Amino acid sequence: xxxxxxxxxxxxxxxxxxxxxxxxxxxxxxxxxxxxxxxxxxxxxxxxxxxxxxxxxxxxxxxxxxxxxxxxxxxxxxxxxxxxxxxxxxxxxxxxxxxxxxxxxxxxxxxxxxxxxxxxxxxxxxxxxxxxxxxxxxxxxxxxxxxxxxxxxxxxxxxxxxxxxxxxxxxxxxxxxxxxxxxxxxxxxxxxxxxxxxxxxxxxxxxxxxxxxxxxxxxxxxxxxxxxxxxxxxxxxxxxxxxxxxxxxxxxxxxxxxxxxxxxxxxxxxxxxxxxxxxxxxxxxxxxxxxxxxxxxxxxxxxxxxxxxxxxxxxxxxx
Amino acid sequence: xxxxxxxxxxxxxxxxxxxxxxxxxxxxxxxxxxxxxxxxxxxxxxxxxxxxxxxxxxxxxxxxxxxxxxxxxxxxxxxxxxxxxxxxxxxxxxxxxxxxxxxxxxxxxxxxxxxxxxxxxxxxxxxxxxxxxxxxxxxxxxxxxxxxxxxxxxxxxxxxxxxxxxxxxxxxxxxxxxxxxxxxxxxxxxxxxxxxxxxxxxxxxxxxxxxxxxxxxxxxxxxxxxxxxxxxxxxxxxxxxxxxxxxxxxxxxxxxxxxxxxxxxxxxxxxxxxxxxxxxxxxxxxxxxxxxxxxxxxxxxxxxxxxxxxxxxxxxxxx
Numbered sequence: 133x134x135x136x137x138x139x140x141x142x143x144x145x146x147x148x149x150x151x152x153x154x155x156x157x158x159x160x161x162x163x164x165x166x167x168x169x170x171x172x173x174x175x176x177x178x179x180x181x182x183x184x185x186x187x188x189x190x191x192x193x194x195x196x197x198x199x200x201x202x203x204x205x206x207x208x209x210x211x212x213x214x215x216x217x218x219x220x221x222x223x224x225x226x227x228x229x230x231x232x233x234x235x236x237x238x239x240x241x242x243x244x245x246x247x248x249x250x251x252x253x254x255x256x257x258x259x260x261x262x263x264x265x266x267x268x269x270x271x272x273x274x275x276x277x278x279x280x281x282x283x284x285x286x287x288x289x290x291x292x293x294x295x296x297x298x299x300x301x302x303x304x305x306x307x308x309x310x311x312x313x314x315x316x317x318x319x320x321x322x323x324x325x326x327x328x329x330x331x332x333x334x335x336x337x338x339x340x341x342x343x344x345x346x347x348x349x350x351x352x353x354x355x356x357x358x359x360x361x362x363x364x365x366x367x368x369x370x371x372x373x374x375x376x377x378x379x380x381x382x383x384x385x386x387x388x389x390x391x392x393x394x395x396x397x398x399x400x401x402x403x404x405x406x407x408x409x410x411x412x413x414x415x416x417x418x419x420x421x422x423x424x425x426x427x428x429x430x431x432x433x434x435x436x437x438x439x440x441x442x443x444x445x446x447x448x449x450x451x
Numbered sequence: 452x453x454x455x456x457x458x459x460x461x462x463x464x465x466x467x468x469x470x471x472x473x474x475x476x477x478x479x480x481x482x483x484x485x486x487x488x489x490x491x492x493x494x495x496x497x498x499x500x501x502x503x504x505x506x507x508x509x510x511x512x513x514x515x516x517x518x519x520x521x522x523x524x525x526x527x528x529x530x531x532x533x534x535x536x537x538x539x540x541x542x543x544x545x546x547x548x549x550x551x552x553x554x555x556x557x558x559x560x561x562x563x564x565x566x567x568x569x570x571x572x573x574x575x576x577x578x579x580x581x582x583x584x585x586x587x588x589x590x591x592x593x594x595x596x597x598x599x600x601x602x603x604x605x606x607x608x609x610x611x612x613x614x615x616x617x618x619x620x621x622x623x624x625x626x627x628x629x630x631x632x633x634x635x636x637x638x639x640x641x642x643x644x645x646x647x648x649x650x651x652x653x654x655x656x657x658x659x660x661x662x663x664x665x666x667x668x669x670x671x672x673x674x675x676x677x678x679x680x681x682x683x684x685x686x687x688x689x690x691x692x693x694x695x696x697x698x699x700x701x702x703x704x705x706x707x708x709x710x711x712x713x714x715x716x717x718x719x720x721x722x723x724x725x726x727x728x729x730x731x732x733x734x735x736x737x738x739x740x741x742x743x744x745x746x747x748x749x750x751x752x753x754x755x756x757x758x759x760x761x762x763x764x765x766x767x768x769x770x
Contacts, residue, residue: 161498177721181480395759402755405721
């Protein structure tokens with residue numbers, strides 16, 4: 133079965149009672165910095181602080197009570213885990229979250245506060261660890277991106293963008309495994325055929341830029357990045373063909389520009405995004421995507437889960 | 452002539468091409484902290500970073516070219532000055548801004564960048580200094596609050612709140628001289644007669660709380676407050692009777708709760724407000740206004756002009 137906007141519309145029906153319809157903000161104060169008409173889809177204001185609840189909720193609402201009864205397991209650098217923990221609480225089941233030891237304390241603590249069990253491991257071993265727990269306990273895996281139900285859930289953010297700004301010219305989302313980008317691109321390109329959709333990924337982890345060039349999903353080496361939510365090494369097998377079909381290009385962004393964008397969004401846009409959420413603005417600041425003053429460019433700010441003490445990372449960043 | 456919603460509607464027509472219709476945000480992630488349904492009127496996203504442009508623009512668009520030709524003068528702790536400097540630039544005239552030496556560097560620099568001339572003085576002498584410059588140069592004074600054209604301009608924010616959330620239960624604005632509160636209260640109480648409107652002022656400078664108790668405008672001693680935008684000592688003579696007529700009460704907020712609110716808005720609401728802008732949430736955190744979980748409470752976040760380095764003031768603040 134192919135992945136279409138119908139999957140996304142069904143997801144929206146299913147998850148509507150549980151998620152926030154986040155605002156699409158027109159941030160005219162950023163226009164002069166970014167050289168275009170700036171719009172922000174503020175998923176940092178989503179329940180659990182990130183878009184991830186859309187996909188997790190859609191997946192878990194698609195499971196039967198029988199499937200849910202032994203609990204759910206997720207492997208996550210933070211935001212997906214928090215979403216799964218929240219959804220588990222709402223649906224009355226148990227969540228176990230496998231996290232890389234590179235995850236920020238703020239994300240870890242938020243998941244603990246939701247009553248989930250946490251298992252720490254090396255970043256590269258987290259998916260294997262999650263599979264093992266499922267085998268041992270009979271719990272169901274809620275994958276972070278490579279599942280049509282997850283992609284459809286994340287795509288509801290794109291549906292809202294297309295409805296709120298039907299003449300949008302460009303949409304840029306953060307990119308890791310491809311769950312968000314594949315869903316958003318499907319919704320936006322179906323409803324706004326003239327819009328171009330881009331994915332911005334950390335330059336140290338260019339899994340999509342490399343894979344699209346080679347025409348097949350390629351695994352890149354694990355490298356550190358300030359965008360701690362975007363550490364996937366391989367495009368999802370379900371996501372990759374959808375991205376190939378709908379996406380105009382990928383933008384590998386240096387961490388220094390992601391941080392500049394984060395400081396710009398905070399001090400001039402008055403919005404707190406976590407580093408990963410600001411990578412699309414970082415791409416434009418870095419000059420990776422030429423934009424025009426009259427173009428409506430929507431930046432999907434994917435999450436705002438950053439601890440106050442983490443803001444120190446912006447101390448020496450200049451705009 | 453009495454001050455009514457018609458003044459505010461005319462102001463809106465006049466200023467519409469120059470100001471942003473800021474979003475009314477539903478911030479459900481703050482509900483559990485504040486004990487109500489939280490709405491934010493995000494004037495921190497206004498052009499020049501604060502609501503002040505509404506009033507300054509309305510006043511200056513009401514002047515004749517002849518009146519404007521010798522320039523304009525404003526006395527301001529920052530945001531009003533920035534608004535007047537911006538409006539002067541848009542309208543092709545010169546601005547001189549008299550600032551108290553307590554004004555933050557961020558606000559000072561933003562005004563300089565707009566090409567205005569700056570005169571520094573003691574906080575208590577700023578209004579007299581502005582009058583003197585007008586006499587000497589033939590420039591026109593743009594008052595910060597005590598003028599029906601200013602009140603009408605600020606009231607357009609209330610018009611937008613009433614349109615975007617017609618069943619709002621409570622509206623809280625920051626309060627200093629009373630320009631914002633008088634305008635917003637007139638608009639909201641006319642369009643939503645069941646809504647209650649409150650002004651939140653710094654406890655060290657309770658000019659309205661004292662004046663309302665005494666039934667006449669009273670001057671309080673100048674005292675320091677973290678809410679650097681709210682240092683007026685006396686209610687405006689035009690504003691005071693309007694506040695008496697329309698406002699349900701005033702809330703004198705301790706600086707410690709204003710700072711808690713600022714940290715809460717930033718870390719959980721993902722929105723950057725300057726201290727003064729967060730004082731309404733501070734009032735609720737301090738328990739000064741009982742609210743119910745089902746009540747829709749709109750906090751007018753009046754501005755976001757706070758330098759990144761000023762965020763250090765939140766380092767030791769606990770939620």
